[in-house]
Amino acid sequence: MSKAPNMPKSWREETKPHKFCPGCGHGLVLKALGQAIDELGIQDRVVFGCDIGCSLLSFDFFNVDSVQTHHGRTTPVVTGVKRARPDRICIAYMGDGGGYAIGSQHLVNAAARNEKITVILANNCNYGMTGGQMAPTSLPGMKTETTPYGRDPEVTGYPTQGPEMVSAITREGAYVARGTVANVRQLKNYIKKALQNQVEGNGFSFVEALSGCPTNWSTNAKDTWAFIEETMPKYFKVGELKAPAKKEE
Amino acid sequence: MAKTVKIALAGEGGQGVQSVAGIMVGAANDKGREALYIPNFGVEQRGGVSVAFCQISDDKIGSPKFKKADLVIALSDRAVRRTTQYVDENTVFIYDSSIEDIEDDLPKNAKKVIGIPALDVAKKELHPRVFNVIIMGAAIEATHIVEMPEAKEALEKKLGYKFEQNPKLRPLNFTALEKGAELVKELL
Amino acid sequence: MAEKPIQGEKRVFMTGNEVAAWAALAAEADIMYGYPITPQNEIMHYWTRLSPKFDRGFLQTEDEISAGFTTCGGVLSGKRAFTATAGPGNTLMQESMTMAEMMRIPLVCVVQQRGGPSTATVIYSQQEATMTCYGGNGEGFRIVYSTSTHQELYDYVIKGFNTAWTYRFPTFVLGDGYQAKMRESLHIYDPATKGINMVATEPSLGLEGTPGVDRDPQHLRNTYNTEEELYEVVSELVADYEKAAPEIVEYQTFDTDDAEIVIVAHGIVTRAAQAAVKELREEGIKVGHFRPITLRPFPANELKEIASKAKKLIVMESAQGQFDRMVKHAIYGLTTPIEDYFKPGMGITSEEIVEYVKKGM
Amino acid sequence: MTTSAYKMLQVDTKKAVFTLFTGLCKGCGLCTQKCPVKTLDWSETLGVYGTPAVQPKNADDCTGCGMCAMVCPDCAITIERKK
Numbered sequence: 001m002s003k004a005p006n007m008p009k010s011w012r013e014e015t016k017p018h019k020f021c022p023g024c025g026h027g028l029v030l031k032a033l034g035q036a037i038d039e040l041g042i043q044d045r046v047v048f049g050c051d052i053g054c055s056l057l058s059f060d061f062f063n064v065d066s067v068q069t070h071h072g073r074t075t076p077v078v079t080g081v082k083r084a085r086p087d088r089i090c091i092a093y094m095g096d097g098g099g100y101a102i103g104s105q106h107l108v109n110a111a112a113r114n115e116k117i118t119v120i121l122a123n124n125c126n127y128g129m130t131g132g133q134m135a136p137t138s139l140p141g142m143k144t145e146t147t148p149y150g151r152d153p154e155v156t157g158y159p160t161q162g163p164e165m166v167s168a169i170t171r172e173g174a175y176v177a178r179g180t181v182a183n184v185r186q187l188k189n190y191i192k193k194a195l196q197n198q199v200e201g202n203g204f205s206f207v208e209a210l211s212g213c214p215t216n217w218s219t220n221a222k223d224t225w226a227f228i229e230e231t232m233p234k235y236f237k238v239g240e241l242k243a244p245a246k247k248e249e
Numbered sequence: 250m251a252k253t254v255k256i257a258l259a260g261e262g263g264q265g266v267q268s269v270a271g272i273m274v275g276a277a278n279d280k281g282r283e284a285l286y287i288p289n290f291g292v293e294q295r296g297g298v299s300v301a302f303c304q305i306s307d308d309k310i311g312s313p314k315f316k317k318a319d320l321v322i323a324l325s326d327r328a329v330r331r332t333t334q335y336v337d338e339n340t341v342f343i344y345d346s347s348i349e350d351i352e353d354d355l356p357k358n359a360k361k362v363i364g365i366p367a368l369d370v371a372k373k374e375l376h377p378r379v380f381n382v383i384i385m386g387a388a389i390e391a392t393h394i395v396e397m398p399e400a401k402e403a404l405e406k407k408l409g410y411k412f413e414q415n416p417k418l419r420p421l422n423f424t425a426l427e428k429g430a431e432l433v434k435e436l437l
Numbered sequence: 438m439a440e441k442p443i444q445g446e447k448r449v450f451m452t453g454n455e456v457a458a459w460a461a462l463a464a465e466a467d468i469m470y471g472y473p474i475t476p477q478n479e480i481m482h483y484w485t486r487l488s489p490k491f492d493r494g495f496l497q498t499e500d501e502i503s504a505g506f507t508t509c510g511g512v513l514s515g516k517r518a519f520t521a522t523a524g525p526g527n528t529l530m531q532e533s534m535t536m537a538e539m540m541r542i543p544l545v546c547v548v549q550q551r552g553g554p555s556t557a558t559v560i561y562s563q564q565e566a567t568m569t570c571y572g573g574n575g576e577g578f579r580i581v582y583s584t585s586t587h588q589e590l591y592d593y594v595i596k597g598f599n600t601a602w603t604y605r606f607p608t609f610v611l612g613d614g615y616q617a618k619m620r621e622s623l624h625i626y627d628p629a630t631k632g633i634n635m636v637a638t639e640p641s642l643g644l645e646g647t648p649g650v651d652r653d654p655q656h657l658r659n660t661y662n663t664e665e666e667l668y669e670v671v672s673e674l675v676a677d678y679e680k681a682a683p684e685i686v687e688y689q690t691f692d693t694d695d696a697e698i699v700i701v702a703h704g705i706v707t708r709a710a711q712a713a714v715k716e717l718r719e720e721g722i723k724v725g726h727f728r729p730i731t732l733r734p735f736p737a738n739e740l741k742e743i744a745s746k747a748k749k750l751i752v753m754e755s756a757q758g759q760f761d762r763m764v765k766h767a768i769y770g771l772t773t774p775i776e777d778y779f780k781p782g783m784g785i786t787s788e789e790i791v792e793y794v795k796k797g798m
Numbered sequence: 799m800t801t802s803a804y805k806m807l808q809v810d811t812k813k814a815v816f817t818l819f820t821g822l823c824k825g826c827g828l829c830t831q832k833c834p835v836k837t838l839d840w841s842e843t844l845g846v847y848g849t850p851a852v853q854p855k856n857a858d859d860c861t862g863c864g865m866c867a868m869v870c871p872d873c874a875i876t877i878e879r880k881k
Contacts, residue, residue: 005804005819007873012649016822017846017872023826027871044647049510052660060656063649065642067513068658069506070532076503080510081642083496084468084518088643109499184868214826221827271620278450278622287619289560309586311712313615313705316788 008034010043012063019057023224025211026054028181029122030061032209033091036192037064040199047088049078051098054128058093072103075110075119082117089198090117097127100136100160107206111166114174114203118194121162121206123236124213132216136160139235144216159235166206167241173203176242180210182229183238193243202244210236253306254392255315258384259332260324262299265381270301273385276395276403277305285310298331305394320391321359322384324367330354341391343433365432371425379425386429391437400426442491446626453616456587457521457547458483459625460594465635466545467516468494470507474526475559476617477549481521501526505533505546512537512544513657515640517598521547523614525556527565527572534607535573538674539659542641543601547594547610549617552782561614562782563704563755567762569609570733576671578678580608580685581733583704587623589730590616595628602636604681611732613755615705615784682734689728690743692718696725698794699747701740701764702785703729706753712787717794724794732760737767744768751794753778753785807843809854814862815878818843818851822874825849829866829875835859838866845874 007013011034020026037043046064050056052071059068069077078092099107099121107119126144127133133146137159141150167176175197179187187209194205210232214224260266267288274284282305289300304310317337323329323344329351336342336356344351346364355362365387371380382404389400404422405412412419442462451459457480461469469488471481485495494516498504504520511518522530527548537544550565552558571577580600582593593610601608628635641655648654661667689707691714693699702710707728717724727743729736744750750773754760757779765775778785778793804819823845830838830852837859838852845851851874854860867875 003806003817004876005822005873006867006876010649011873012654017824017874020871021826022824022847022849023828024871028869031871031873043649045643047514047642056658056660059658059660060654063647063654065644065648065655066657067510067642067655068660069509069536070659073502073506073533073536076498076506077510077513079496079498079503080470080507080518081514082510083470083494083507084511084514084516085640085643088514105499106503109503181869181871212828221831224828225831274620275450283622284450285619285621287615310621310708312709312784312786313619314784314786316786 008038010034010037010062010064012060015060018061020054021215023212023214023221024054025124025181025209025213025228026058026122028184029120029187029209029211030058032179032184032188032191033120034062035188036195037062039192040195042089042195042199045087045089046091047078047081047085048091048093049074049081051094051103052129053095053098055093055095055098055122056129072098072101072106074098075103075106075117078117079110079115082115086116089195091195092117092119094119094121095128096121096123096125096135096137096160096162100162107166108169111170111174111204111206114171116198116201116203118198118205118207120191120194121208122211123162123208124211125232126213126216128213128216139231161236163206163208163241166204170204170242173244174242175202175205175244177240178208178210178236178238180228180233180238181212182210182225190240197244208236210238253304253310254320254394255318256303256320256322256388256392257318257332257335258301258303258322258388259298259328261328262297264299264324266299266301266324266384269381269385270303272403272407273388273394273400274303274305275407276399279403280395280399282306283308283310285313287313298325298327300332320388322388324384326351326354341437343387343391361437363433363436365436367429367432370428370432375425375428376421379422382422382425383429383432386426387433390430390433397426397430441627442487443625443627445630446624448622448624450620450622451587452479452618452620453587453590453612454479454549454618455483456590456623456625457594457610457612458487460591461519462487462491462493463625463628464595464598465517466493466519466598468496468511468518470496470498470504470511470518470520472498472501472504472522472526474501474523476551476614477521477523477547479617480547501529502532505530506536508544508546509533509536509542512542513641514643515638517602517635517638519545519547519598521549523549524551524553524565527568531568531572534579535575536659537607538575538578540657541605542607543605545594545597545601545608545610547612550611550613558782559614561755561784563613563706564759564781566611566732566756566759569611570763576674577733578606578674579733580604580606580731581611582609582687582730583611583732584616585705585707587616587621591623591625595633599633599636600685602638604685606678606681611704613705678734685731686734686736687730688736688739689730691726691728693725693727693743695723696743697723697748698725698751699743699749700724700726700751700753700790700794702726702753703732703760706755706785709785709787709790710753713790713794716787716791722794722798732763735763735767740764741768741771744771744773747773749773750775751778752776753790755780755783755785757781807841807851807853809857811854811857811860811862813880814860815880816854816860817876817878818853819874820844820851821846822872823851824872825851826871827852828869828871832865832869834863834865835861
């Protein structure tokens with residue numbers, strides 16, 4: 001008879017239930033992250049940074065030292081920590097707005113500099129915390145609060161291909177993947193590889209996670225899964241884009 | 250010399266006024282005097298009129314820029330027009346006499362306006378590259394902020410490594426310094 | 438451990454940007470984060486040449502937003518981290534400075550003011566006074582030293598680190614383009630030889646031990662859910678700032694005891710004012726000069742006392758009234774007439790001050 | 799640890815013990831959609847937000863695969879397979 005919830009060891013139980021909405025994908029991404037931290041045994045070394053947007057609600061999520069900063073600025077804050085404390089495993093956690101819009105210059109430049117940090121980005125195709133506005137990742141035709149007639153790519157462009165971009169601008173040693181909350185085990189493995197890449201000091205590591213936002217999508221559980229598993233992959237291909245060459249044994 | 254000596258050196262970017270200004274005030278500083286040097290600079294990294302504001306004193310120096318200079322040296326037509334604002338009845342104004350059609354733009358209110366053939370001398374007797382050292386010689390003669398041996402010491406300190414590579418440069422620079430002093434000596 | 442960058446004390450002749458780099462080095466700064474902008478760029482030039490010899494770090498970021506936030510990250514990691522900027526870069530950096538205010542991140546930032554608004558000039562101004570003291574969405578919980586000489590630039594960069602780490606408010610050394618680019622003499626020294634001990638730093642993140650096992654995790658935030666919650670936090674900031682202010686505030690007076698006319702100026706303009714006072718006094722004119730060294734906190738009481746005895750104040754600055762507003766706010770209630778002498782983006786010389794004072798008599 | 803504070807809804811199925819921590823369940827229903835045998839359904843028991851929690855409606859159908867636990871964003875479900 002099990003008595004305790006099966007949370008990752010690195011989760012901080014005192015702050016659970018967490019602050020995310022019912023069915024929010026952040027919980028799953030952070031579960032995968034927590035499991036990855038546990039399996040690598042790095043809880044004592046992790047510094048976790050989070051953005052504004054819903055991701056900020058993770059500031060007290062883990063039993064790891066954490067800092068919440070402004071919208072888009074998690075990458076530089078975490079970069080600052082890593083540069084000052086190279087012995088720490090530094091994780092920048094953000095949403096699609098923080099990574100691909102207001103903080104895109106930081107993502108691009110941290111990747112280009114091959115900062116030895118791990119960026120984990122939840123892509124839910126909209127701005128969640130501010131109430132469902134268009135994000136860089138909103139799909140063509142997708143209705144949001146600021147594209148009430150559907151996103152028109154002629155006017156607002158096409159969804160940002162984050163991992164593809166990061167993959168294109170990083171050098172050997174970088175790790176880039178796109179996972180999905182529909183496959184938590186795979187997502188955990190991607191995140192684990194990304195963190196391992198930092199542990200080994202190979203280079204920048206980046207994982208985008210396709211994630212759900214039932215609140216702003218106004219979807220029930222069935223439609224939430226359908227959007228994540230059927231609609232989003234049409235634009236966002238799940239898989240590993242870049243991994244360091246296997247070290248010779 | 251209790252009074253603060255104020256010098257404005259102006260030329261085209263590339264004429265080397267900033268480097269000789271730096272050497273000159275450095276020499277004064279080395280003698281334990283108070284010196285302040287500020288280059289004017291614009292958005293562009295090169296080109297345009299370049300002005301070096303120098304002050305040398307026995308006491309701490311006040312504001313880094315000044316209204317009126319004791320000595321203005323202008324080395325191009327644009328530099329002449331730019332620097333007349335720093336001239337009053339106590340100012341010695343030196344310009345290069347090779348600048349054409351400048352008569353009307355020369356200051357009328359200066360204590361003295363002196364044209365010296367520094368560029369000609371540099372080209373014909375020495376080397377165009379030491380034009381700015383001739384100017385430094387003139388500035389030192391006009392102000393005595395340091396004396397000739399100290400000025401040479403400062404040149405040695407700054408350019409010694411070049412002199413080592415090409416020993417001819419040493420007498421060339423020292424001659425240029427002395428020549429500059431000579432050019433103004435009789436006219437002051 | 439590498440040797441000390443400066444042994445004892447020595448007289449040097451250098452630019453203010455070089456001074457700032459040497460001061461940070463002497464102050465045992467661990468790492469600089471920065472982005473190039475004129476006229477502060479040579480701070481980075483000198484730092485990148487000197488710092489590797491003493492095992493100090495450097496990161497050139499993609500912009501000043503990043504420079505400010507990486508500095509926050511460095512300080513949170515327990516490092517004596519600093520940055521430097523000017524003009525439009527200072528504008529971008531305000532965002533991170535509010536985070537530093539809210540989260541009590543003791544970073545040090547050297548500002549070399551240039552002309553504004555907008556790109557304007559790369560030369561000089563005092564037009565970043567308001568922004569440096571009160572920029573961003575906040576209340577200006579900062580410490581701002583306005584320096585006037587290279588010696589002060591050196592002294593206050595060192596002091597700035599200690600003030601920051603003692604009181605945990607972001608600390609600025611407010612210089613300007615003249616100070617950045619001009620050369621003059623000063624004495625640089627190893628702080629220890631002057632009895633100055635660098636205040637120990639401590640990390641807020643990346644502490645030893647496993648969080649949740651050996652200790653509680655650090656969960657640092659700057660977001661609050663309710664008005665009440667925020668009000669409580671900000672009230673605490675207010676109380677801490679007000680408690681610290683009397684210990685931090687600094688000013689200088691020159692011949693103010695019997696002064697009928699008091700020139701009020703800060704930063705590099707104080708040099709012109711001091712020289713003018715000297716000259717005018719020789720002519721028997723009863724003029725004095727008051728100079729705040731800290732613009733935040735502002736020496737309001739001290740100025741008020743002097744102003745109450747004067748017949749006239751003249752506020753002089755290379756900006757259109759930014760400093761003037763601080764002065765008027767500080768002495769509100771007095772009826773002493775105030776004259777303004779504003780030269781936005783322009784240097785002020787002692788000659789023009791002498792002329793102005795005489796003309797008004 | 800505050801584990802003991804959680805109220806549990808336990809269902810003993812043929813192949814596993816299904817445990818739902820009501821203090822963690824927000825009633826999102828993601829698990830119900832992922833249940834391969836479609837046996838998870840809304841429960842009479844309420845979760846942390848006062849909305850229905852979940853439980854296997856037919857205990858014998860549950861295969862103990864653990865999919866529901868895996869997709870729960872709140873770690874509200876545990877599955878303990880019987881030997």
